Amino acid sequence: KAMGMYLQATEPALKAVRNAVKVSFVNLTSPRHKVIVEPLGIGALVGDLRREFGNEVKISTVDAQFGLSAPQILDELRRVQPEIIALSAQLESHEVLTELLDLLQHEPWVNEHGARVLVGGNLPTNEHRIFLEKYPFVLIVRGEGEIAMREAVRWVQGDLTIDDIPGASFFRGGKIVETDGTPVPAGELGLPSRDSLLTMLDHEADVQIETSRG
Secondary structure: OHHHHHHHHHHHHHHHHHOOEEEEEEEEOOOOOOOOEOOHHHHHHHHHHHHHHHHHEEEEEEEHHHOOOHHHHHHHHHHHOOOEEEEEEOOOOHHHHHHHHHHHOOOHHHHHHOOEEEEEOHHHHHOHHHHHHHOOOOEEEOOOOHHHHHHHHHHHHOOOOHHHOOOEEEEEOOEEEEOOOOOOOHHHOOOOOOOOHHHHHHOOOEOOOOOOOO
């Protein structure tokens, strides 16, 4: 009887761990930018998701700043096989971004498991229509991504639909759909993770410090 009560009490926690949504962030930068910089934007998204979902998410990151090619990035994603692939594309990262998207759209596990490919950052925010016309299987996140990433996780969990993701652009029924954005409550977000800090220090990279919000 005591064991039954224990299992009943721990079942929700075990279920949360067992059904954790795997999210992989990929930092894409210009190959001409030789200075390695801590990806604080991705760190902010990771920190907020962990605060919001705890053990309901399992997060990994891939940083192309260390010379990874698109096929090598795909190898890392293939090893994890996340439900959400979140590509952060900065200015002048067009070449590696398009090469990676070309690979992803033909990758068997992406299609078989219905992995969601989200693309955000400066580049797709400014050119989202161009990217969607070429890659209609992706979802573009325009502007700040914290709230959009929260809702994307809930979308994968089955609690929301794609229409509930704010600031999103996607292809449906032969046309581009754009959802309204929503203000990001900066003071209520989780603090950035510093998962890559030691790696950045080992490579004598520029380390970023957030001193204010709002």
